[in-house]
Amino acid sequence: MVIENKDIAIVGGGPGGLTLARLLQTRGARVKVYERDINKDVRVQGATLDLHQESGLAALREAGLLDAFFANYRPDAGKLRVTDQYAHIQFDDHTSESLTEDRPEIDRGPLRRLLIDSLSDDTIVWDSHFLSMDKSGAGWLMHFKNGTSSYVDIVIAADGANSRIRSYITDIQPIYSGITIVEGNVYNAEKNAPRLHQLTKGGKVFAFGNQQSLILSAKGDGSLSFYTGCNSPEHWVKESGIDFGNKQEVLQWFKEAFSSWDGIWQELFESDELWFVPRPQYHYPTDQQWEPLANLTMIGDAAHRMPPYAGEGVNMAMQDALELAAHLASDSYSTVKEAIAAFEQQMCKRAGIVTQITLESTGMLHSVDALSNLLSMFQNAGQHGIEQ
Secondary structure (H helix, E strand, O other): OOOOOEEEEEEEHHHHHHHHHHHHOOOOOEEEEOOOOOOOOOOOOOOEEEEEOOOOOHHHHOEEEEEEEEOOOOOOOOEEEEOOOOOOOOOOHHOOOOOOEEEOOOOOHHHHHHHHHHOOOOOOEEOOOOOEEEEOOOOEEEEEEOOOOEEEEEEEEEOOOOOOHHHHHHOOOOEEEEEEEEEEOOOOOHHHOOOHHHOOOOOOEEEEEEOOOEEEEEEEOOEEEEEEEEEOOOHHHHHHOOOOOHHHHHHHHHHHHHOOOOHHHHHHHHOOOOOEEOOOOOEEOOOOOOOOOEEEEEHHHHHHHHOOOOEEEEEEEHHHHHHHHHOOOOOOOOOHHHHHHHHHHHHHHHHHHHHHHHHHHHHHHHOOOOHHHHHHHHHHHHOOOOOO
């Protein structure tokens, strides 16, 4: 295989990067994961993840980790309630005994742990916040915030939507979707958001009204993750004057922005045990492509960021890992560049299709008829998936 005797760096220890590291190690590759977190015990934010058979689960199957997944997944986490802005339930998975688990759910923390535990000792280099890199000989010299540097033969960017490495590959810029999310987590939700905790019932809630959305996910640690979704100008976060480090200012914004919504939703921002961050939602052009490089590529959000309103983000990243590992370990290519070029062509085509589907879903869920459109979609397809 073209990566034999080459040192590979994966920058970013999210699901995509860790899955790729596992898949490469099972093929005998020399690989390190450079992760900005201080250690493996850093708290993992974000909603539960629904893994799809053809992507996320396929990657875990190839990695030999399906048993570990099903030892850590949450059987009822995918049960969904859809409500209007007044918290009136319009659709309820909890009343059905026939809910299929073709997209089983797992919290981000347990998924990350099982992937970490599957790697060889010292694979992950913690406290490695990537700053820059320089071409050096046939490889790259990477520089990190902690003052260290590392020379490697191949670099794979798995460093997320705000990737620092992407600019070394292409200058294609992201496009604003029109939606800005405030992502958050209420800890000890049974105490700090009791009515929403009861409404979510260990699963998920999708609520729609006034061209806005609220997405809630109960997590196994007792917390409640959420996304607010609003049609907003691209630079609203900076131009709003809101100090997003001040909970009272954010609560006041929420009361005003969601003034037509029932007061139950204000529990999201009333507790002191709370984490949140604003996230304008971007995507890349559906027809993006670039010239392949000899020893540098990217996967996941670094390559094809998109809004969360189709449940595809983590699945796309893990499918990228599955396909890239297969290409790099294949005997069909004479150089790393050929393997990367074939992977990127396949990835960009797939990502373009999924991005278009995601944008259509994003628009539909923030339209005047969002609630009725979603209920009709469920009746026709019987599927639902939203994650970040």
